[in-house]
Structure formats: structure tokens, C-alpha cells
Amino acid sequence: xxxxxxxxxxxxxxxxxxxxxxxxxxxxxxxxxxxxxxxxxxxxxxxxxxxxxxxxxxxxxxxxxxxxxxxxxxxxxxxxxxxxxxxxxxxxxxxxxxxxxxxxxxxxxxxxxxxxxxxxxxxxxxxxxxxxxxxxxxxxxxxxxxxxxxxxxxxxxxxxxxxxxxxxxxxxxxxxxxxxxxxxxxxxxxxxxxxxxxxxxxxxxxxxxxxxxxxxxxxxxxxxxxxxxxxxxxxxxxxxxxxxxxxxxxxxxxxxxxxxxxxxxxxxxxxxxxxx
Numbered sequence: 001x002x003x004x005x006x007x008x009x010x011x012x013x014x015x016x017x018x019x020x021x022x023x024x025x026x027x028x029x030x031x032x033x034x035x036x037x038x039x040x041x042x043x044x045x046x047x048x049x050x051x052x053x054x055x056x057x058x059x060x061x062x063x064x065x066x067x068x069x070x071x072x073x074x075x076x077x078x079x080x081x082x083x084x085x086x087x088x089x090x091x092x093x094x095x096x097x098x099x100x101x102x103x104x105x106x107x108x109x110x111x112x113x114x115x116x117x118x119x120x121x122x123x124x125x126x127x128x129x130x131x132x133x134x135x136x137x138x139x140x141x142x143x144x145x146x147x148x149x150x151x152x153x154x155x156x157x158x159x160x161x162x163x164x165x166x167x168x169x170x171x172x173x174x175x176x177x178x179x180x181x182x183x184x185x186x187x188x189x190x191x192x193x194x195x196x197x198x199x200x201x202x203x204x205x206x207x208x209x210x211x212x213x214x215x216x217x218x219x220x221x222x223x224x225x226x227x228x229x230x231x232x233x234x235x236x237x238x239x240x241x242x243x244x245x246x247x248x249x250x251x252x253x254x255x256x257x258x259x260x261x262x263x264x265x266x267x268x269x270x271x272x273x274x275x276x
Contacts, residue, residue, distance in 0.1 A: 153230065
């Protein structure tokens with residue numbers, strides 16, 4: 001199940017508001033969602049079409065149709081596309097057996113503006129024109145206008161006080177992995193990851209991670225360094241679970257006033273990890 005939250009900019013009927021925000025849903029789909037009481041208006045569940053007004057907060061919970069092998073569409077407008085990428089595929093690769101190539105067949109002009117690791121599932125943004133690409137490229141470089149959060153299940157009961165926010169990372173090309181150090185060392189770059197404990201699940205811990213910097217395998221290597229590899233991560237840990245329990249599950253925006261993408265500031269996107 002996925003969750004989309006947005007704030008209305010103008011008065012309209014609820015069904016139309018949802019279709020405008022989720023253009024891949026039909027009116028029938030929206031009616032079914034309402035019948036199941038999977039819509040909240042200002043934190044109150046509703047089950048019928050009604051008038052909604054500028055400033056109302058709408059939350060829609062829905063289970064997308066599993067008709068796409070590699071991705072599930074989450075949001076689309078004239079500038080951007082957000083999809084839920086399945087684990088096990090590259091966003092971009094040299095042999096073009098990747099998500100971008102698949103999306104080009106459906107959308108033509110489309111640009112990858114950020115990437116998830118091959119085995120990480122979750123929310124991935126694409127630009128649908130060069131203007132949007134430029135704005136998104138700058139946003140990912142300055143790391144201030146896009147908030148990305150990850151859900152992860154790790155081995156062991158984490159004492160968050162023992163996890164340093166800033167450590168140092170070195171990419172080891174011949175091993176296709178990275179090394180971590182707590183000390184500033186030649187060849188190592190500083191990385192910053194903010195981990196927040198959500199709950200204990202037996203002998204495991206569910207965490208939220210906020211990437212302040214963005215390096216290859218940053219979350220996986222950072223938490224594994226402290227003895228808590230992600231469940232299913234056989235590169236930085238060892239277990240029999242095949243699914244990497246790591247999901248890019250949340251996106252929100254805070255573009256500067258006057259930005260052509262500032263209309264996205266009223267929206268946030270959240271999905272439930274497939275492994276939960």
C-alpha cells in the first residue's frame with residue numbers, strides 16, 4: 001500500500017482532486033478507494049465524493065495494480081515522474097537493461113536525476129524535460145530542496161547513541177564495495193547519515209535513515225560498520241534472507257520561491273516497504 005499526501009491549492013470535488021494528483025488512477029479506481037475509506041480529509045476518513053477546499057490536507061492510501069514488472073507509477077505531471085522501483089534492477093546501466101530504458105519506451109523524453117542502488121527498492125524521480133532536469137540536478141547537488149528518507153530493518157537491537165552521525169567512506173572499485181572509518185584518513189570522504197530508531201522487531205531494529213550526504217552504499221556500509229547489517233545484505237553482512245530490507249520510502253520538496261517546481265512543495269510521497 002502507498003500513501004500520498006497533498007494540500008489543495010483550490011476548491012474542487014474530492015474525486016477530481018485525487019485524479020489531478022494521481023493521473024494514472026481512473027474515476028472507477030478513485031471511487032473504489034473512497035468506498036474502502038482509504039482517503040482522509042484533514043485527518044478524517046471519508047467514503048464519498050465531497051467538496052474540498054484550498055488548504056485542505058488530503059491523504060490517499062492505495063494499492064497499485066501490479067501490472068509493471070520493473071516499477072509502479074506513483075506520481076506524474078508535465079515535469080516529473082516518480083515511480084516505485086523494484087529491487088534487483090539498475091536505474092541506469094551501460095548495457096541499457098535498466099529502468100530508464102524501459103521508461104523511455106513509454107515516455108520518450110525522460111532523464112534520470114538520481115539513482116538507487118540495484119538492490120534497493122523505492123521512490124525514484126525522473127525529469128520529463130530539460131528544464132525540470134536542470135532544477136532537479138541542482139536540488140540533488142545542494143541537498144537542501146529534496147528530503148529523502150529510507151526504511152531499513154537491521155540485525156540486532158540498535159543503541160542509537162553509539163552510532164556516529166559522521167564517518168568516512170572509501171570506495172573500493174575492485175571489490176565493488178566501500179570501507180568505513182571513524183577517523184579522517186587519506187582517500188576517505190566524510191559521509192553523514194541520520195538514523196532514527198522506530199521500533200524493535202524481535203532481535204532486529206526498524207530504523208529510518210535520512211541521507212545528508214549521498215555516496216554509494218552509504219546507508220548499508222554505515223550501519224553495518226557498527227555491527228548492525230541490514231537484513232538481506234550479504235555484501236556487508238551474512239544471512240539467509242534474499243531480500244534487502246532497505247526501501248527509499250519517503251520524498252518531500254522545499255524548492256525556493258519562484259522555482260518552476262515550487263508547486264511540489266505542498267506534496268509528499270510515502271510508500272510501505274514490500275518487506276514489511
